[in-house]
Amino acid sequence: MRKLAFFIPFVLFIALSVFLFSGLFSNPMERESSVLDQPLPAFALPDLHQPEKIWTPDSIKGKPLLLNVWGTWCVTCNAELAYLTELREQGVMIVGLYYQQPVDAAFGEVFNLSALQQEVTLKLEQQGNPYQWNILDKDRTLIFDLGVTGAPETFLIDAQGIIRYHHIGDINPQVWQQKLAAAYQSLQE
Amino acid sequence: MKYFFFSLLLFTAAAQATQALTEFKSPEQRALFKELTHELRCPKCQNQNIADSNAVVAVDMRAKTLELVQQGQNKEQVLDYMKSRYGDFVHYQPPLNKFTLILWLLPALMVCGLVVLLLLRRKADRSVVATDPGDKIQSQPEQQLEQQLDQLIEQYRRKS
Numbered sequence: 405m406r407k408l409a410f411f412i413p414f415v416l417f418i419a420l421s422v423f424l425f426s427g428l429f430s431n432p433m434e435r436e437s438s439v440l441d442q443p444l445p446a447f448a449l450p451d452l453h454q455p456e457k458i459w460t461p462d463s464i465k466g467k468p469l470l471l472n473v474w475g476t477w478c479v480t481c482n483a484e485l486a487y488l489t490e491l492r493e494q495g496v497m498i499v500g501l502y503y504q505q506p507v508d509a510a511f512g513e514v515f516n517l518s519a520l521q522q523e524v525t526l527k528l529e530q531q532g533n534p535y536q537w538n539i540l541d542k543d544r545t546l547i548f549d550l551g552v553t554g555a556p557e558t559f560l561i562d563a564q565g566i567i568r569y570h571h572i573g574d575i576n577p578q579v580w581q582q583k584l585a586a587a588y589q590s591l592q593e
Numbered sequence: 594m595k596y597f598f599f600s601l602l603l604f605t606a607a608a609q610a611t612q613a614l615t616e617f618k619s620p621e622q623r624a625l626f627k628e629l630t631h632e633l634r635c636p637k638c639q640n641q642n643i644a645d646s647n648a649v650v651a652v653d654m655r656a657k658t659l660e661l662v663q664q665g666q667n668k669e670q671v672l673d674y675m676k677s678r679y680g681d682f683v684h685y686q687p688p689l690n691k692f693t694l695i696l697w698l699l700p701a702l703m704v705c706g707l708v709v710l711l712l713l714r715r716k717a718d719r720s721v722v723a724t725d726p727g728d729k730i731q732s733q734p735e736q737q738l739e740q741q742l743d744q745l746i747e748q749y750r751r752k753s
Contacts, residue, residue: 432639438680505649544653551678553637553650 437551437570444565445549452502452538453521459539461565468568468591469497470584471559472534472575473547476527477505478555484574489532491580496588500538503547503555515542560584562591615659626662629671630655632686636679654679 439445444461451457472488474481492498502524507513524538541547550559553572560569569587571579617623630644635651643651643658654675661671675683687693 435680435682438677506652544649548653548657549678551636551680553679554648 433572437567439549439551439567440570442567444561444567445546447546447549449539449541449546452500452524452540455517455540459537464499464561465565466563467497468560468562468588469499469536470575470588471499471501471561473501473503473550473552473555473557473559475503475505475555476523478503480574481556482527482531484556484576485528485531485534487576487580488534491575492534492536497536498534500535501546502538502540503544503552504540504542506544558584560587560591618663622662622665625668626659629658629662629668632684633658633672633675634683634685636683642685654683 444464446461448458448460451459470488470491474485476482488498504515504520507515520540528535539546544552550567556574558571558575559567560571562568568591569584571583573579575584615626617626627644631642633643633654635641635643635646635648635654637648637650638646641651643654645651657674658671661674666674672684681688687696689697
């Protein structure tokens with residue numbers, strides 16, 4: 405009895421220590437997307453460079469692809485452009501979903517499509533262009549339906565248009581090898 | 594200069610006015626909007642509700658909440674709409690499921706454990722008392738000691 409009374413607090417202390425210690429290395433931003441294993445939500449959004457062309461879930465089906473949420477205003481997105489371009493050269497199909505930040509009408513801001521197109525073209529010329537095409541989500545409707553919290557975020561979509569994987573943050577060689585490469589390869593077969 | 598500062602005051606008043614200009618059909622809708630924006634959690638920021646945050650996603654969620662409330666949706670519907678996109682994380686009241694069960698069970702288990710521990714202790718104390726040889730035997734040497742002590746004190750008094 406005496407021995408037990410000594411060991412119970414000791415065991416509790418060790419358990420608490422292990423729990424708190426593991427908390428030091430966990431990522432609070434990491435949580436499973438709630439749209440996983442679901443088809444892409446319905447959308448009809450224009451192409452960034454050819455606004456008369458409208459993309460829908462049906463029109464992007466057919467091949468597994470990476471849907472990369474990005475914006476020229478987003479520093480991390482710019483940093484991953486070079487590596488994504490490398491992936492494109494290896495044959496990975498990447499589609500951009502352009503995250504347009506809200507336009508503050510109170511400050512006299514107006515959305516200017518041609519200025520945005522120029523900005524994007526310039527950025528992609530400088531950093532490399534990984535995108536087959538870019539979908540412009542001006543009011544962030546698809547971005548909202550996908551549960552995107554910021555940029556960059558990347559979704560792996562299979563040939564049937566089902567969301568298979570979701571990654572928050574940039575894609576670099578390490579992330580690609582550890583998290584996405586295997587999932588992407590398995591979808592190819 | 595005086596006029597300059599005065600005009601600044603005017604500007605701040607105008608800025609506040611534009612933020613507060615949200616029209617509701619009924620006071621209930623206004624209350625629901627307020628309740629929801631305080632209970633919904635910004636998924637981008639660590640521990641801020643969407644009423645409190647100006648992150649783009651929080652601004653969008655506020656606008657969506659407003660839209661849904663004005664459409665006449667109730668609290669449950671708006672929460673489901675948000676949870677289906679941003680997960681249970683987005684609501685400050687976690688649902689009861691296999692992952693969160695421990696949150697409810699742990700305090701109850703701790704109280705139970707404490708009660709068991711206290712009962713065991715009492716039992717142990719009682720058994721110690723029961724198996725004790727008794728006050729009489731223990732008090733006898735004590736009396737003897739006290740007598741000896743008294744004698745010693747007496748001796749010292751006489752000496753001094």
